[in-house]
Amino acid sequence: MTEKQLQKKYADLIKGAASANGRKETVSYLHKAEKVRTKIYKNLKKQCPNCNGHGYRRISIDGAKTCLVCFGKGFVLNDKKIV
Numbered sequence: 001m002t003e004k005q006l007q008k009k010y011a012d013l014i015k016g017a018a019s020a021n022g023r024k025e026t027v028s029y030l031h032k033a034e035k036v037r038t039k040i041y042k043n044l045k046k047q048c049p050n051c052n053g054h055g056y057r058r059i060s061i062d063g064a065k066t067c068l069v070c071f072g073k074g075f076v077l078n079d080k081k082i083v
């Protein structure tokens with residue numbers, strides 16, 4: 001699924017939750033929406049170009065420094081905006 005499709009699905013699920021009857025149905029919609037949202041979020045992550053996704057940079061044979069581009073996470077947020 002592309003990012004656009006995911007966003008559409010997410011919007012649909014949120015709409016479904018708003019129009020659902022009863023608490024159980026609403027919660028089930030929200031859970032589905034949450035799953036889609038994590039997928040969108042994962043697409044936003046991009047491997048850090050500075051440390052190649054390791055989160056640190058080797059400075060000598062037995063020394064490494066935390067990468068300051070991604071702060072040790074190994075990925076950076078994609079610049080593409082979603083809403």
Ligand SMILES: [Zn+2]
Binds near residue numbers: 072
């Ligand atoms: Zn990094």
